[in-house]
Amino acid sequence: MQTSLLNYIPEEAQTLIAELLAIDNLIVKVKKERKTRHGDYRELPNGKHQITINSNLNRYRFLITLIHEIAHFEAYNNYGRFIKPHGKEWKHTFQHLMLPFLRPEIFPLELLPLLANHFKNPKASSDTDTKLALALKQFNEDNDKTYVFDVPLNSRFKLYNGRVFKKGNKRRKRYECVEINTGKLYLFNPNAEVEVLD
Known part of the structure; x- marks a missing residue:
């Protein structure tokens, strides 16, 4: 796993993420803040697959975003390129990938019920889940928003x-x-x- 990622995710999640990325052989790049998105996934012209994630995310949102983007890659691989970006195939994949991370060793106890509820039917962005988005924002460094x-x-x-x-x-x-x-x-x-x- 790229060592720079270790700085952005909870320590207890690092082994699981390393296993996911080793299997998938994805390129993950950490970018400066983009106001319109937390991260993205794309297939590059050379056939490799790349995920980018904003560097300003707190470690819990960073982890959720990373798995969100890995789920795009996995869904693309398993179901083909003609699926909807946030359709049922992606939702199922995201739920499956996220499940091993929904533990108190990785996420604070106050986030776990909100995450469990969110992952019953994950949305294109966790920002549309108001309760979860506000709960995640309390872990931001710059909290005077x-x-x-x-x-x-x-x-x-x-x-x-x-x-x-x-x-x-x-x-x-x-x-x-x-x-x-x-x-x-x-x-x-x-x-x-x-x-x-x-």
Whole structure:
């Protein structure tokens, strides 16, 4: 296993990850933060397979993301290239790969019930599982972030890309927010990280 990965995952998970990567012979690269994704998987033109993962993830999110991307490779290998990226084949593969890691030696006890619930039907991104995403964020080094659910009603906030919004009412799961410049309505996950302006 690439030694740089050892710095990013829980120590108790390292042997299991080494076994997975030895079998799969994947290239794993740690990248600078990308705002739109935690990681990705792709087949390279030379026929090799590569996973990239953001370096700014805490070790639990990094581990989940790594296994998420390994599951893409495994599903691709086992079911062919014409499956849906996050379809039933990928979900089944992700569940199967994740199961040996769902132990208190690897994840904190407060995360295990949330992970167990999430993996009944894993989504394309763990960020869409609000409870799990918020629980994972408590392990981030930089913990002074503000989330949409914390922003007062009718207050303005800014995204990392500079776009400014005004927070509105909550629908079932997401908040209605109007972009100031365009007047367009957008729906935000409660756990989206933002900068409050007023």
